[in-house]
Amino acid sequence: MGEKMLMKGNEAIAEAAIRAGCRFYFGYPITPQSEISHYMARKMPEVNGTFIQAESEVAAINMVYGAASAGARVLTTSSSPGISLKQEGLSYIAGAELPAVIVNIVRSGPGLGGILPAQGDYFQAVKGGGHGDYKMVVLAPASVQEAYELTVEAFNIADRYRIASMIMGDGTLGQMMEVVEFRDEEDNKVYEKPWAATGTKLLRDHNVITSIYIDPVTLEKHNLNLQAKYKKISENETRVEVYNCDDADIIVAAYGTVARIVKNVIKTAEKEGIKVGLIRPVSLWPFPEKAFQKYADVPKAFLTVEMSAGQMVEDVRLSLNGRNEVHFYGRMGGMIPAQSEILDKIREILREAK
Amino acid sequence: MIDKRINIFTGHFGSGKTEISVNFAANLIKEGLKTAIVDLDIVNPYFRTAVVQKKMEKAGVRVIVPRYANTNVDIPALPAEINSLFEDKSLWVVFDTGGDDIGAKALGRYKSEIVENGYDMYVVVNTNRPFTDTKEKIIKMISDIEEASRLRATKLVNNTHLLGETKIDQIIKGNELVMEVSESIGIPVGFTAYMPKNSDDAEIMRQDFDKILLLDKMIKLPWE
Known part of the structure; x- marks a missing residue:
C-alpha cells in the first residue's frame, strides 16, 4: 500500500x-x-x-x-x-x-x-x-x-x-x-x-x-x-462482512454507514452482557443469502436497521425463509438512527423473545 | 494569537475550517470575550457549524446560521443578522466560510464592513488533501480565495493531519510546506492546529510549536 x-x-x-x-x-x-x-x-x-x-x-x-x-x-x-x-x-x-x-x-x-x-x-x-x-x-x-x-x-x-x-x-x-x-x-x-x-x-x-x-x-x-x-x-461476486455472529443473542443486518453505527452498538451492548452480531451485505445484489442461512438458527432473532421504511429487510426475510424472526427498525427523511435507539430496540426484542 | 475583531476562516473544502472555527470561538469565550460565530457556508449542507449550534450557544457563543442550514433544502441565503455584528464593536466575530473560492465568494458581500472593522483572514491548509498537497496548488488556492472574497489572506494555518492516524512528523512536514508557501507569498503562519489524543500528547505539541491551537473534536460522525 x-x-x-x-x-x-x-x-x-x-x-x-x-x-x-x-x-x-x-x-x-x-x-x-x-x-x-x-x-x-x-x-x-x-x-x-x-x-x-x-x-x-x-x-x-x-x-x-x-x-x-x-x-x-x-x-x-x-x-x-x-x-x-x-x-x-x-x-x-x-x-x-x-x-x-x-x-x-x-x-x-x-x-x-x-x-x-x-x-x-x-x-x-x-x-x-x-x-x-x-x-x-x-x-x-x-x-x-x-x-x-x-x-x-x-x-x-x-x-x-x-x-x-x-x-x-x-x-x-x-x-x-x-x-x-x-x-x-x-x-x-x-x-x-x-x-x-x-x-x-x-x-x-x-x-x-x-x-x-x-x-x-x-x-x-x-x-x-x-x-x-x-x-x-x-x-x-457476493460480498459480505460477518462480524461477531457466533453465539450471538441477536444478529443485526445493516449496510453502509448504518453498519458503522451498529458496530458501536455491539460494543455498548456487550457491556450489558448482550451479544450482538452483524451481517453487513457489501454486495446488495447479489445478496449474501448464504451468510444469513448459515447463522439462521444461532440468534434468538434478527433485526434489520435501515435509513428507510424497510427495504433490505425483505431480502433478509427471503434469505431466512421463515427460519427465524426478523424485526425492523428504520428512520427516514434524512434522520439517522442513533445508537441508543438501536440498543433500545434490541433490548425490546430480546425481552419479548424470552 | 488573536488581535483582530473579525476572524475569517477560509480554505479548501475539507481543510478543517469548521472544526477550527468552532474551537477558535470557544477559546475566545474562555478568555472572557464576547463572541459570535457565523456559519457562512453556502456550499456544503453537511458537517457545518450549524451542527454544533446548541453546544456553542450553551458555551455562551452567539451563533448565526443561514435560515435553512441543516435542513432538507440547501438555499444559500445569508441572514440579515450578520450586518449587526459589524455594529457592535465589543463583539469578537468568527466567520466559518464555505470551501474554496466558491465558498469565499459570500465574504465579498461584506467586504467594506470587514475592512472597516479590521480583520484577519486565515487560510486553513491540510497538506494531506488532494488539491493542497503542493506549494503551487496551495498558492493557487489562496489566490482564488482572495479573488473571490475581494479580501487579502493575512495568516496561514497548518492543519495537516490524517485524523486518528496523525503522526508528529506529518505535521512537521506539513508545517514545512506551509512555511515555504509563507515565505514565497509573504503571508505569515498564524498557528498550527492539532487535535491531541491525550494531555501528554497536547504537552508535547505545545513544546514543539510556539503557536498552536489545540482542538476538541466538535464535528462528529453519526457513530462517534
Whole structure:
C-alpha cells in the first residue's frame, strides 16, 4: 500500500475511477454527490480524460451507453432523483450488455425529498428500477477506504461480465472524511472487448450493440443468457462482512454507514452482557443469502436497521425463509438512527423473545 | 494569537475550517470575550457549524446560521443578522466560510464592513488533501480565495493531519510546506492546529510549536 490522503467519500470514488482507468465522466451535479463532478472536472483534463456536464441525467446515462459501446471505461454519478431519471438508460445498458459504473449517493425521498442521507433507493437499485428482467451489481461501501476499493472493483466486475455496476452510499458516506490509503498501482486487468463498436477496419463483420430483438424466440434466448450470467455473478461476486455472529443473542443486518453505527452498538451492548452480531451485505445484489442461512438458527432473532421504511429487510426475510424472526427498525427523511435507539430496540426484542 | 475583531476562516473544502472555527470561538469565550460565530457556508449542507449550534450557544457563543442550514433544502441565503455584528464593536466575530473560492465568494458581500472593522483572514491548509498537497496548488488556492472574497489572506494555518492516524512528523512536514508557501507569498503562519489524543500528547505539541491551537473534536460522525 502507498500514499495516504484525507478524503471525502465522493472524492475517493472519483479518484478511484481515475486510477481504475476510467477516462470518461458524464454527469449532472446534485447534492450530496457534487464533489465527484467537481473532482472530475478538475482531474479529467490532467489525465487526458473527458468530463462533460451533461444537459440532464437522461443525457448523461445515454452518453455512458455510447462510451461503453465503444469499449471505454465510463462513469456517471448522481443522487436519488437523478438516478430515477437514469432508469430507462440503465435498462437499455442491461439489454445491450454494456459495462458501466454508476454511483448513487442517496438522499431522502420520495420526490425531491431532501438532501440529507437515506437508504430508500435499495429497491430501485436491486430490484430493477428500469423495465424488464435485469440486474445490476450493487456495492455498498461503509468507509471511505472501501468506497475507493469497491469503485475500482466495480469497473473490473463491469468489464468481466458486461454488466452495469452501481456504487450505492448514503449522503454521509459521500460527505464524510476519512484517511484513504491508495495502492501504488491498481491491478486493472485489461479486458479484451471484441464485441465493442470500435470500427471494423474492413477486417471483420460489424459489431452491433442493441437491446432490440425482433424475433421473440431470439429475445427469450437473450433473456435466458442474461439470467445465466446473473446466476454466475451470484455465485462469484457476493460480498459480505460477518462480524461477531457466533453465539450471538441477536444478529443485526445493516449496510453502509448504518453498519458503522451498529458496530458501536455491539460494543455498548456487550457491556450489558448482550451479544450482538452483524451481517453487513457489501454486495446488495447479489445478496449474501448464504451468510444469513448459515447463522439462521444461532440468534434468538434478527433485526434489520435501515435509513428507510424497510427495504433490505425483505431480502433478509427471503434469505431466512421463515427460519427465524426478523424485526425492523428504520428512520427516514434524512434522520439517522442513533445508537441508543438501536440498543433500545434490541433490548425490546430480546425481552419479548424470552 | 488573536488581535483582530473579525476572524475569517477560509480554505479548501475539507481543510478543517469548521472544526477550527468552532474551537477558535470557544477559546475566545474562555478568555472572557464576547463572541459570535457565523456559519457562512453556502456550499456544503453537511458537517457545518450549524451542527454544533446548541453546544456553542450553551458555551455562551452567539451563533448565526443561514435560515435553512441543516435542513432538507440547501438555499444559500445569508441572514440579515450578520450586518449587526459589524455594529457592535465589543463583539469578537468568527466567520466559518464555505470551501474554496466558491465558498469565499459570500465574504465579498461584506467586504467594506470587514475592512472597516479590521480583520484577519486565515487560510486553513491540510497538506494531506488532494488539491493542497503542493506549494503551487496551495498558492493557487489562496489566490482564488482572495479573488473571490475581494479580501487579502493575512495568516496561514497548518492543519495537516490524517485524523486518528496523525503522526508528529506529518505535521512537521506539513508545517514545512506551509512555511515555504509563507515565505514565497509573504503571508505569515498564524498557528498550527492539532487535535491531541491525550494531555501528554497536547504537552508535547505545545513544546514543539510556539503557536498552536489545540482542538476538541466538535464535528462528529453519526457513530462517534
